[in-house]
Amino acid sequence: MSNGTSDGKKNLIEVKNLVKYFPVRAGLLQRVVAQVQAVDGVTFSIQEGETVGLVGESGCGKTTVGRTMLRLIEPTAGEVFFEGRNVFTMNGRELKELRRHMQIIFQDPYASLDPRMPIGESVMQGLDIHKIGTRKERFEIMLDNLKKVGLEDYHSRRYPHEFSGGQRQRIGIARALALQPKFILCDEPVSALDVSIQSQVLNILKDLQQELGLTYLFIAHNLSVVEHISDRVAVMYLGKVVELADRDELYRNPLHPYTKALMSAIPIPDPTLKRERIILKGDVPSPLNPPKGCRFHPRCPIAVDICSQQEPEFKEKSPGHWVACWKAE
């Protein structure tokens, strides 16, 4: 894999040509009548210790990419390598072992904790499943992890409904941390939180990354949040990654017209600043029947003939800056 920044760091995760179609069934025999092309050929890699941001609008396949990587959803095609081993060919035992190293934090802190389970047990569950240490040791590890996210011992007996959204999200983080994973998939972890709580959770994630050397894939639709936390950023549109670059490079010099449109939508707290806003026409096309050629061409302000006929290749325009656009210089 070569589409990472080339400073000699090891790739922890490599995603190659990941495809996920959801079949649409209908009729008496439940025949497949169409395919929702949620993810269609996504390739990227994540280096050890870095945070890759994955942005894109609702329904573009960000979450599907993440969950397929963890095999919470079975892939249609493609490969995902974790430390060089193919996740998609693992059997039950290997997969269970893998779960110790790859964890997930969910978007909705209200749905991600079992309402009938005291939160201490939720945090301890992974340790129980993998039979780590004695019961007492597991209890200690659980308390330790709660402490890491700013919760106290006595919280462990309480149920999820007794906590606020931000606290629950921190419990979710503690649960993910308990197994001491190397990689955590953050699936829009702050989208459901108040702005004041967002920064608190983001800072916890950042601190933990430094302390424990974690690697994140950070899925979000909020560009400012992604800018704050990511080392590199990938932009997705309709099941494809259209641009991938170092954070600063991407925010300073976006090449893809979709990325440019997204950037122009970031609010800047300066009323005197005049700038050009790129307003996209229309809606995102249905992933049931995506446009031919470049998937963005019906909404693209700079589209030319070739865009509607041939799909642009995902190419490295400058070192570490990848983009899939015919017109990108």
Added chain:
Amino acid sequence: MAVAELQSESLATIKEESWFLIILRRFLRHKLAVVGMIVAFLFVLMALFAPLIAPYDPYEQNLGNSYANPSAEHILGTDELGRDVFSRLLYAARLSLFVTVTVNFISETIGVLVGATSGYFGKWVDSLIQRTVEFLLTLPTLPLLLFFSAMLRGVTIPGLPDEWSKAIIISGVLIAFGWLGSTRLVRGMVLSLREQDFAQAARALGANSWTIIARHMIPNAMAPVIVNLTLGLGGVIVLEAALSFLGFGITPPVPTWGNMLQNVQERMWQQPWLAFYPGLCIFLTSLSFNYIGDGLRDALDPRLKL
């Protein structure tokens, strides 16, 4: 330092209180449930100690004294063969309670396990189970129960008195059709629960399907099952009565609340209390079970402050 000590101390004491004690404490705050518990307990005591409490032999006939009004001698009167109604009610409690409790607990348990399996695994497992359940549900229950009871009429379980072996066989037949409702109920709950993030989180932690079903699906699907169970407790007594009436259940002279109720139909207008007593027993048991169920459901729901 002092604060930390205090916290670890209180944590230790909290830990010692077992889950069972917490549930019990919460249950006891539900007044009606406690009353229901006491009533149900009294019925069970009555059934267990029937031979000690009953003033007469429930089978002893006295044709000269049939349909006697309640009096000091026979506090609830006598029936068409002059048997003491109070004694018969006590003995009837044994079989009626046994059948209804057995049938409901076993069929709800089967329903929960099969329903959760069906809902969680989906695909062909779900199709197979659901089509089977739907097929069984389309069959008319009563004729089918009659068919099975008739088939099993001559069968007895060796080593048991005749009425008990009959009760067990009847229970078996009722269970065969009793698990359908709760299966569908639980399957529906699990279908929505398994899509929730906490189920995904458990999978991401490495939990296998059975762990997720046992630890996450079933506990979260229990509330409607408890309600279903408590409603069923009264229903089965009446169903058993219907079978008895048609001659296929536990037939007289062995008393059950159901067949006592059926027996007095002709004398309803002359001696309405004969129908009233077994009716009241059925009513009180199902009501008390309902309140117990209510209390249990509330006690088990951590979201409710009690």
